[in-house]
Amino acid sequence: MLGPAMAAITEQEARRLWKEADAVCFDVDSTVIREEGCDELARFLGKAEEVAELTRRAMSGAMEFREALRLRLELLRPSHADVSRFTSQLPLNVSPGISELVQKLHSRGVKVFLVSGGFHCLIRPIAAALNIPAENITANKLLFDFFGNYAGFDESQPTSASGGKARALQRLIDEHKLRCLAMVGDGATDLEAAPPAHVFIGYGGNVVRPKVQEAAPWFVHHFQELIDALSESG
Template sequence: MSIKTILYNLRFKKESDHFQNWMDLFFRIINRIYQIIFNGLSGHSLLIQNTSNHSIIDNMYYTETQTTWKNADAVCFDVDSTLIQEEGIDELAKFCMKGEEVANLTKKAMGGSMTFEESLRLRLNIIKPNLGQIRDFIRMQPPKLTPGVKQLIQTLQSRQIPIYLISGGFRSIIVPIASQLNIPLENIFANRLKFYYNGEYAGFDENEPTSKSGGKSQVIQYLKEKFGYKNLVMIGDGATDLEACPPADAFIGYGGNVIREKVKSNAKWFVTDFQELNQVLKHE
C-alpha cells in the first residue's frame, strides 16, 4: 500500500483522542522524512500538517509539484495575465473601440463557462481587427512584462531549461515579447490571424491547436513526445492552463495579475509572485 493511500485512509479515521495523539506523532515523523527527501537535512518548511486548515493530501501534492519544479526539464508559460500583465485580446479590443463588450466574454472564457473556440470566434467577430490596426497596436501599446518574470526566465535559461510560450492569444503580438526574453520564436504556440489581400480581417487559423479547448494539452503532449520531457511544468492563470495538466507533469497557478477562483482552488501550487518560484530554484 502506498503512503498516499495510507494518508488518505488516516484522514478519515479520527476516532479517539488516543488516535489523534498517535497521528500527531505520525505526522511529525513523516514531516521529517519529507524534509530529508525533498528539502535536504537543512529543510525548514513543514510540508505535511495535521490541522483543520490544510489537507494532508493537498500538502503532499504541493510537495510533489515543488519537486517537479526543482527538476523541471521544460517550462511552458501562458502569456496573457501570466507572462504579461494584460489580456492581449482585451487590450486589442480597447484599441479598436470594442473593449467593454469583449472584456465580458473574456471573463466567461477564463472562468471556463464556454469553450475556448466559441469565445475566440465571438470576440474576434466583434473586434474584426485589420492588419493596420494590429501593426499600430504592437507599435503604440507594447505589452508590459509581469514583475519578476524576466528574472525567473533568466534563471531557467541559466540552467539550460527550454522555455515555451503556449497561448490562446495571437502570435503576431507575442513575437516581440519572446524576442525581448530571448525565447526562440519556434517555441511559440499561439493563434494566427488571417487577413485578406486588402488587409481586412479574414478570421483565424482553426488548425492551430491553441484555437480549441484542450489545445494547450495537445501542444504539451506533442512536446513531450518529440523531446522526451519527464518533468514538464505548465504555469498560467486560466482554466485552459489548468486543464493542460496532465499531460504536463505539474501545474503552477499564477495569480499575480488576476486571480481566477477555479484555478486557485484546483491548483496544487498557487503563487502570486514569480519571486517565490525563483527562490525555490536558487535555494534548492
C-alpha cells in the same frame, strides 16, 4: 480539472518537480504579461465592452471556446495595420520577475515555451524581449488577405479550441522528448493541462482565480518565489 495523479501532488512534490523540469510552459495573458492581450486590442479598437461580454460568456462555459474566439474576432476584424499600430503604440507589459525567471531557466538549460489562447502576433514581441524563440510559441494566428484585411484565424492551431493547451503540451512532450514539463499559469485552461504537464504551478501575481488557487498543488504570487525555489538545496 486535474487528473487523479496530479490532484494528489503535494506542494513539496510540486517544488521538487519544478526543480527537475527540463522544460517550462508559461501561459501568457495575466501570467507572462499583466494584461489580457485580446481585451487590450479590443480597447484599442474601441470595442472593449462587446468583446468583454463574449469573454464572460466563454469563461462561464456558456459558449465553446472556438465559437467565442470567432465571434470576438468578427467584432474586432483587426487589420494587419491595426495590429502593427497596437504593438508599436501600446506595448504589453511583462509581469515583474518574469525576465529574471526566464533568464534563470535558460542558464540551467531548461527549455521555455509560451502556450496561449491569445494571438501569436501580439505575443511575438514579448517572446523576443524574453529571448524565447518564436518557434517556442503556440498561440492563435490571425489571417489577413493580400491587402492586409482581417481574413479569419488559423483553426489548425490547438489553442483555438477547448482543451487545446493540453494537446499543445502533449505535442511538445512528444516532439522534444521531455522528461518533466512544468506548466505555469493563472487560469482554468492552464490547470486542465496537467496532465500531460507533469506539474502545474498556479500564478496569482496579476489576478487570483479562487478555483485555480484551491486546486493548484503550488500557488505563487510572484515569480521571485519560483526563482528562489530553483536555488533551494535538497
